[in-house]
Amino acid sequence: MAGPTTAERGKRQQRESGPPRPPRRGRLRRPRMVIILLLGVVLAAGGFGWLLYGSPYLRVRxxxxxxxxxxxxxxxxxxxxxxxxxxxxxxxxxxxxxxxxxxxxxxxxxxxxxxxxxxxxxxxxxRTPVLLVGNRGKFDEVDKEGVRFATVPEPPKAVPVLELTPIPSPGTRRFGTDRLIREAVRVAQDIPAAVARDTRTVKVRSYDSISLELTGGRGVMWGSGEMGRAKAAALTALMKAAPRARHFDVSSPTAPASSGS
Known part of the structure; x- marks a missing residue:
């Protein structure tokens, strides 16, 4: 028996494979969509840049x-x-x-x-002044960091004036008066608030000889700038225990003393 002819085989293959597929339009659209998206991004970036730099609406008024x-x-x-x-x-x-x-x-x-x-x-x-330094009839304001930041004609209230009378010594010659001023600033920051209001002068003779002159002729021997918190606590307790005393010594905070009551 003869097999199928060439024409019959072609028809069979066509039936098995189905109708011819149309071209995929999606593949043709993708490059076009990418171009459109890129163009949109460029336009948006340009508009945003103009808004920030060229627009009259985002300028300092x-x-x-x-x-x-x-x-x-x-x-x-x-x-x-x-x-x-x-x-x-x-x-x-x-x-x-x-x-x-x-x-x-x-x-x-x-x-x-x-x-x-x-x-x-x-x-x-x-800056807030914690100490004043005399300067040709005026006063230099000094902050907690020891920075002289302004010169004023009159001393502000509740800010003590520095009285610097250093004793000649190798330390003074080596470090000058700047170190003594820093120590005075250190002491001024540690003075109790209730005492600070009455403090008129911080007197400095040496690194470990710093005293306070208060209103009413009262005075405080503070010593050095070390152990400031302990000295402040000792002075507060001492003034409560001897409110009429005129002289207080807290240079050794573990053994404070008062006199002149």
Whole structure:
């Protein structure tokens, strides 16, 4: 028996394989979609960049200041020298901070904050004087770090004046008076709050000979700047025990003494 002819075999294969498949349009659409997406990203990035740098809506219109006590907001703004109308995003906040601290030594720190959409906020912390040093009829304010940050014509209230009369010694010649001033600052910070209000003068003769002159002709021999907390506690207890005494010695806080009651 003869086998199927060539034509019959072709028809059979066509029936088994089914109708011809149309071309896949998805494969043709993918490159087009990628191009469209990339174009959208580029346009979005360009628009965002224009919004930050070219738009008139995100530019500096005002500078606010907080935290001042002695200085004024106008002084801080002048020192900051922020260019109004500049893009907010392009401002160098570190440079602004450096300018403020350089021009206004009274400021210990300043936090420069962008206040979107149109402002800059300067949060400043001023130095607080703990001691005054005489300077040709005026007074240099000294903070807790020993920094002389301002000269004032009149002494602020409740801030003691340093009276420096160093005894000639090898230590004084070697370190100068700066070390003695630092010790005086150290003592001034440790004076109890109730006593600090009445302290008029911190007298320094040497590293371990520091005394306090209080109102009412009273005095305190403090000694060195070491063991400040213990001396403060001893002085507080001593004044409670002998409220009429005029002289107190806490140079040795474990054996404090009072006299002149």
């Amino acid at each position: 005002h500078v606010s200041v907080s935290g001042t006590r002695v200085l004024t907001g106008a002084q801080v703004r002048e020192a900051a020298d922020v260019s109004l109308g500049s893009p907010l995003i392009s401002l160098d906040t570190d440079a602004i901070e450096a300018r403020v601290r350089r021009k206004l030594p009274r400021i210990a720190s300043v936090d420069v904050v962008r206040s979107w959409p149109r402002g800059i906020r300067l949060n400043v912390t001023e």
